Amino acid sequence: MPLWTDFNKDFGLRVKRRKKIRDVYQVFTTTGRTLCYKPYKTGEDEVAFIRKLFVHLDNKGYRYTPKPVEGPGQKLWSFHRGQYWLLTNWVKGRSPNFTRESELMKGFRTLAKFHRLAEGVTAEGIPKGRIRYDELYRRPGNYRSEISRYGGSLDRFIDCCHKAEAFSQKPAIASAVEMERNTGAFSHGDYNYPNLVLDRSNHLHLIDLENASMNVRMIDLAHILYRNYPWNGRGVLKGIEEYDRKRPLSAEDRHLLYMLLLLPYPLVRAMKQFGNHYPRHIELPSSSRLSGYKKTLRKIL
Numbered sequence: 001m002p003l004w005t006d007f008n009k010d011f012g013l014r015v016k017r018r019k020k021i022r023d024v025y026q027v028f029t030t031t032g033r034t035l036c037y038k039p040y041k042t043g044e045d046e047v048a049f050i051r052k053l054f055v056h057l058d059n060k061g062y063r064y065t066p067k068p069v070e071g072p073g074q075k076l077w078s079f080h081r082g083q084y085w086l087l088t089n090w091v092k093g094r095s096p097n098f099t100r101e102s103e104l105m106k107g108f109r110t111l112a113k114f115h116r117l118a119e120g121v122t123a124e125g126i127p128k129g130r131i132r133y134d135e136l137y138r139r140p141g142n143y144r145s146e147i148s149r150y151g152g153s154l155d156r157f158i159d160c161c162h163k164a165e166a167f168s169q170k171p172a173i174a175s176a177v178e179m180e181r182n183t184g185a186f187s188h189g190d191y192n193y194p195n196l197v198l199d200r201s202n203h204l205h206l207i208d209l210e211n212a213s214m215n216v217r218m219i220d221l222a223h224i225l226y227r228n229y230p231w232n233g234r235g236v237l238k239g240i241e242e243y244d245r246k247r248p249l250s251a252e253d254r255h256l257l258y259m260l261l262l263l264p265y266p267l268v269r270a271m272k273q274f275g276n277h278y279p280r281h282i283e284l285p286s287s288s289r290l291s292g293y294k295k296t297l298r299k300i301l
Helices: 003-011 044-059 101-117 135-148 155-168 171-183 218-228 233-246 251-262 265-280 287-300
Strands: 015-021 024-029 034-040 078-080 083-089 196-198 204-206
Touching: 003 015, 003 078, 003 083, 034 044, 044 083, 044 101, 101 196, 101 204, 101 218, 101 233, 135 155, 135 251, 135 265, 155 251, 155 287, 171 251, 218 233, 218 251, 218 265, 233 287, 251 287
Parallel strands: none
Antiparallel strands: 015 024, 024 034, 034 083, 078 083, 196 204
16 A cells, blocks of 8 residues: 555545655645654554653643644554654754854753653653663773774773773762653753754754653763764863753763763764774874863863
8 A cells, every 4th residue: 555545544634745855754735734754663662652752742841842643543653564654743944053153052952951851751661672771881881892893093092981981880870870760761862953953933843752762861962062072171061051051960960971971972983884984084182182171071070
């Protein structure tokens, strides 16, 4: 059966026009609605989890994520040729430009507002693979193993992994992780400009929760800091300060964030993306610059 026959049957809507944009369809209905139809390469339980988070945020009154569309007979998603599909409203706007400081700062503030509501979800019925609080403890060892696969003068980055691993064993980290677990916290999982839309009213919207998980929220803040301020201690502190304006960081948050930012994520990301060609795609910091970065990170605590 054609995709759009299933769409009409499952959601009771007629398509006037559609447009493929990357992996999703922008759908214009005969009733004047503009919707987003997105496929997921996961099982039904994981699609249910993603939808559950959208609904959770909507119930909390958060206006800046897509809202799921429900079909007749409480149809929550569609299944077509081995893939599940979710239908939400289409968020109009453009990708923010994080090379503009004003838009990057808005990104930190938006993340803080999202994190204020990214809690209160019970683990009951959630796929085990989406419960990742303890992944934090394995990350330093995984990064160290990845870096060790390559030759060159990379000992200073392996040392960063050792320091992060040692810090992860502190009682403060165990306490911080348990607080997030008990709070029912969840993370976006890939918070950066490709998954954000800036609307005409200058509001940022989170448009994708495909990589979301039950996890410590500082994973998200570390990610946007890694991506936009690699080994730039002053930039990192500036981004944290902007986040802190909308959601003050607790002592537990700061311990988690410090541990995560010790890790050489930019290097590992380049290795995973480009393999042996990674040196062409990343400028590695000198030993003195890396040392200065780690010294600056202590101010987080």
